[in-house]
Amino acid sequence: MSSVAKPQPTYKNIALVGGSGNLAAHIIEAFKQAGSEFNVTILTRHESIDKARKAIEGYSQFDIKGVDYTDKHSIVQALVGQEVAISLLAYAAFAYQPTIIEAAIEADVKWFIPSEFGVDVERHPNKTLPMFAQKLRARELLESQSKLAYTYILVGEFADVFVLPLFGIDFEKRTVNIPGKGTVPITFTSQSDIGKYTVAVLRRLPQFKNKSVLFGSFIASYDDWIAEIEQATGAKFTVIHEPLEELESRVSSYIRDKSTAYQLHAISDQIRFANGSGTVLLGPDINTYDSASFNEVVPETLHEVATRVIPK
Ligand SMILES: NC(=O)c1ccc[n+]([C@@H]2O[C@H](COP(=O)([O-])OP(=O)(O)OC[C@H]3O[C@@H](n4cnc5c(N)ncnc54)[C@H](OP(=O)(O)O)[C@@H]3O)[C@@H](O)[C@H]2O)c1
Secondary structure, X not given: OOOOOOOOOOOOEEXXXXXXOXXXXXXXXXXHHHHHHOEEEEEEEHHHHHHHHHHHOOOOOEEEEEEOOOOHHHHHHHHOOOOEEEEOOOHHHHHHHHHXXXXXXXXXXOEEEOOOOEOXXXXXXXXXOHHHHHHHHHHHXXXXXXXXXXXXXXXXXXXXXXXXXXXXXEOOOOEEEEEOOOOOOEEEEOHHHHHHHHHHXXXXXXXXXXXXXXXXXXXXXXXXXXXXXXXXXXXXXXXXXXXXXXHHHHHHHHHHOHHHOOOHHHHHHHHHHHHHHOOOOOOOOHHHXXXXXXXXXXXXXXXXXXXXXXXX
16 A cells, blocks of 8 residues: 555545446445545446445445436435445446436435546537537536536546557557547546546545546557557557548538437547547646646556557
8 A cells, every 4th residue: 555645535435326337346446445545335236236246345345235227216215325426327328327416416415426537528529529418418417506516537538448449449450540640649547547546536525626637647649559559569550540521521420410429430430530639638738637646646657558458
């Protein structure tokens, strides 16, 4: 455990909603390291309870409650006594977030952290992208009431899932399809760092009342990733530059006709358009991000993450 002095949290009773997922596993890991600083209650669907139970085996600071996201009463009951609720729901479950926010208000929860963990959705063109509509809806709800304080956690792109066809990186074909210029900077945070930074934010929550908190492990471009990929694999990748105007034209068609906007290829286009537009960058200097002042966390570097995730 780190010997760096840490602030004392104002709120200790934390609920993780959707607590059996991918990001949740990293946040749970960080809570394990925090020991008795927090009491953590995992809200999870009944079918996910066994998975959640395995994740916390042997750690006494955790509790698990089964819920049904279509039944507000079950969520209110599970949230009674909780001070902070962190929603970790997946994209496929964003439609349940308004119910969870209403349940948190009814249960007298003090603070809500919605399932954001991405880009600044208020920024253009992010704000126009159908894939972010539900995140904006949750923001509207939170900003239209005064009982729950809220904080939006922004992380840019998850660093450890970037080398995937969804982002234009194909290891089988050895190709990288770059949206626009390869030099455009993007903010990346590894999920392990998101876990540690989230716990660090909970130690300092009043500083981030009703605003965004910026996380970042490092800033890198597609070109930086290609250099890491070619070094790690010893192979040369074929690089294709897709003009941003072509991506923009497809993205405009999803905005006009939302029926295809949520298919995988359309999500890929929207993410890559944001990447190429430079709006996944949360700020030009990582040292000015909020996470840079969380002294108890040493962020991962591009090289460390790349070494861990690039298939050899
Ligand atoms: N910036 C990035 O690059 C990036 C990348 C990936 C994700 N994210 C964000 O990170 C957050 C968490 O994502 P994740 O990847 O950790 O999500 P995930 O593992 O796919 O799912 C999280 C939880 O959502 C619930 N869930 C999933 N599908 C559901 C369905 N069909 N019906 C009801 N509930 C469902 C489950 O809750 P139970 O535990 O109750 O079963 C699951 O454990 C999201 O806000 C996402 O947008 C950002």
